Amino acid sequence: MLVFIIRRLLQSLLALAVMSLLVFVGVYLIGDPVAILASPDATEVDREQIARALGLDRPLWEQYAVFVGEALRGNFGKSFVFGQPAMGLIFERMGATVELALVATVVSILVGLPLGIYAGLRPDGIAGRSIMAGSILGFSLPTFWVGLMLIMIFAVQLGLLPASGRGQVGSFLGLHSSLFTLNGIVHLILPATTLALVRAATTIRLARAGVREVLHMDYVKFARAKGLPERRVIGVHVLKNIMIPIVTVTGLEIGSVIAFAVVTETIYAWPGMGKLLIDSIVNLDRPVVVAYLIVVLFILVMLNLIVDILYSVLDPRVRLGEQKG
Amino acid sequence: MSETPTLEVRNLQTHFFTREGVLKAVDDVSFTVRAGEIMGLVGESGSGKTVTGFSVLGLVDPPGRIVGGSILFKGEDLAHAGEERLRALRGSRIAMIFQDPMMTLNPVLRVDTQMTEAILAHEQVSERAARARAAAALAMVGIASPEERLLAYPHQFSGGMRQRVAIAIAMLHRPDLIIADEPTTALDVTIQGQILYEVQKLCRETGTALVWVTHDLTVVAGLADTVSVMYAGKIVEQGRVDDVLDRPLHPYTNGLLGSVPSRNRRGQKLRQIPGMTPSLLRLPQGCAFRSRCPRADQACTEMPALAELAPGHLARCVHPHLETAGA
Incomplete structure (x- = not known):
């Protein structure tokens, strides 16, 4: 290991x-x-x-x-534009982006997993079919359009939620996050939903495909033959088997969400690092671009590592030591 | 013999409602198994023997459904029992052993999890007590250092070992009935022998009734008390194992026996049943076996009834081999 x-x-x-x-x-x-x-x-x-x-x-x-x-020596240079250390600029904005990405991912799993499992258990029911149709929409609707529509409906028409910016940031145990204030949470809802939509659609499809496949396995029938309650058959025997692809894909997607949440951040004027990257590229601010990509690569490598470790936790047949790669 | 039989299946019909039509996988099947008795349920692939087993446990997957008959388990009709009642019986009073030991254990759960959950699903005992019982069950089926093996995952066991684990799980609650669906088909002959021996011993000791689903007549010969031969969803012959195997009445049973290589017929040409099992969607009218039967004639276009042609020996045939039956 x-x-x-x-x-x-x-x-x-x-x-x-x-x-x-x-x-x-x-x-x-x-x-x-x-x-x-x-x-x-x-x-x-x-x-x-x-x-x-x-x-x-x-x-x-x-x-x-x-x-x-x-x-x-740990010095990644100063921004040509701001004259400040490039890493500092990135870390300043990273909190907002990571927060957005994590909330979006959690939401997508909380929504996508149950819906996907349900659709897998009842593939021919009206609800199951509707969920699948919905997931196709989730895939194909462009993020910017969804964002604009959500703003139109919930901010402009209904006036329920703020349309832009990050709300109040609270701090708890030394962590700064808008999750700690009500105002911050309210500001998070729309951008996180927008970002979560595509991931939720992915999770739904993975969960449904997994359930459809695993349900026909002998070990599921054997679990039923043991007289286990249905919730244990689905919640343990099926769930643990379908989690392997879901964890893999979700883990890798967190990375790309953090790195490239540019569109969502732009629509909601979210002060994250996606915007910083675009500005830096436009200004040819090389130290910031390089530092940014180093951070992104680091995050992706770390996530990959975590996914691999989780993989071995979920699937005992995987032995990390013997793996090449 | 006045006691209620452990399992009494009466005119069971399990049909699959597919797009191509209604598939009568089990069509009017009846048999009785008493406590401590072993019944061999014999047939080729697709004859409906596995579906019969699943019907008893109420585990027929859609689009399949039990559409008729009754399954009396110690007098209680399971064909019309609710899902919760079936769940309570499954694993505790009626257990099942599957064909492929490589597939029956969940690959991502440890053996102890899969064993203790089976205990905890039916009994309010402590986690620790459940573990102890799981270990004892493993020891009973001949697995060395059971405490240690409990911590292993299924892929760390060989096929024979996995089947032993599955059998141990089936025996956890000392069920009244075990349905074993070709549990030794995927195993080596030596392992097969050991497992047959263990199962037979356990059944005799605990008075468990056993339905042994198989296509292997030699296994039935050594193991079972009674035998039911299925063909295309119907029972074609039924009786004491010696009667059926020594004096088969139905040409199909006769054909099956003839296609088993034997030392007594060395050098002779192995007989075989011509043709293939017919599709359940396109069964010939009348006797389903008539297209492959050497004795078939015009009379066979009408489905014969299962009739008692010798004492305790039933067959569904217009032209049974009565001459060999010595009746």
């Missing part, structure tokens, strides 16, 4: 190195940040000054070497 974790972390370091190089070169190829940072009437001298201050006058390989050297 420990060997597995260490090997996994080493692999992720390699991925990190490759990715940082790609992003470095990529941003360099897109354009010159100095052209964006300098005011339109700046002189050639001013421009050279800016370039020198940012270290952009040196050749690319040298810039990369400096970056790597600094990064190894």
Whole structure:
């Protein structure tokens, strides 16, 4: 197990190195940040000054070497635009995004799992069919449209919920989250619902497919033949078997939700890091983009690791040590 | 013999309502099993023997349904019992052992979980007491160091071991009736012998009635007291095991016996039953076996009744092998 974790972390370091190089070169190829940072009437001298201050006058390989050297000491550079440490900028906004992503994921499971199981148990009933039809909508409706419609209905027409921004942030046990204030929770409802919709649709389909498959297994019939109550047959024997794919997909999706909740954050003016990434790309703010992707990669690697560990907890046949990869 | 039989199935009909039509998987099946008695339920794949077993437990999957007859378990009709009553009987009074031991245990739950839950589903005992009983049950079926094995997952057992675990689970509540659906088919011959021996011993000791569903006549010969032969959803022959196997009345039973290789007929050509089991959706009119039967003629287009042709020996045939029956 420990060997597995260490090997996994080493692999992720390699991925990190490759990715940082790609992003470095990529941003360099897109354009010159100095052209964006300098005011339109700046002189050639001013421009050279800016370039020198940012270290952009040196050749690319040298810039990369400096970056790597600094990064190894935990310094990921300062934002060209804000002049603040890039990591600091990201962490400032990460709380809001992680909070949104986690709430959305929890909601999607709480909604998707029971609906999916129900649809799997009664595939031919009206309710079961409606759930499946609904999940297709959940898949195919574009996030921005759903967001706008939710705002239209609940904020504009009914006036029940706020349409934008993060509400009051409370703190509890040193954690800062809008979940700790009523105002914060009210602000979370619409964006979290929007974000949860697609995930819930995925969960419904996975749960339904899983139930349909597992229900015909001999061990389910054997569990019934033992005289177990139906809720134990479904809640333990079936559920534990269908959780394997659901945990895998959900775990991986949390990562992508955190990393790329840009659309939802934009619609609801949510002060998360998705917006920061878009702005930084537009401004060619390389340190922030690189630092952002490092954070995202780190989150994805961690989630992958957690998923693999959970996988071995859920499925005893999986032995982490022997696994290659 | 005045006591109520453990299981008395009367004119059971279990049909599957599929899109292609009504599939009469079990069509007018009757048999009786008394306490401590072992009945072999013999037939080819698709003859309805497994569905008969599931019908007794009320575990027929939709679109299947029991549409007629009665299943009297110690006098109580299970065909019309409520789901909650059936659940209470399942596992505690009527247990089932399945065909494929690789598939019957849940792969993601430990053996102790799967055993104690079976106890706790029927009895209010402590977790600890349930564990102790589970361990004792494992020891009873010949599993070494049961305490340790309780902590294992099914994939850490061999096929034979898993079937022993399944049998131990079936025996946990000392049921009155066990339905065993080809439990040794997937196992090695040596393991098969051991398990047959264990099951037989347990039944004799505890007075459990046993319905042994199988296609293997040699197993029936060594194990059962009575035998019912099924073909296309109907019982075609029924009687004491010696009568049926030594003096088969129905050409189908005769054919089955002829297709078993035997030392007494070394060098002779193995007889076989021509053709295949007919689809239950397209059964020939009259006797379902007539398309494959060497004795069939015009009279067979009418379904014969199951008749007692020798004392305690029933067959459903127009032209039974009465000459060999010595009646």
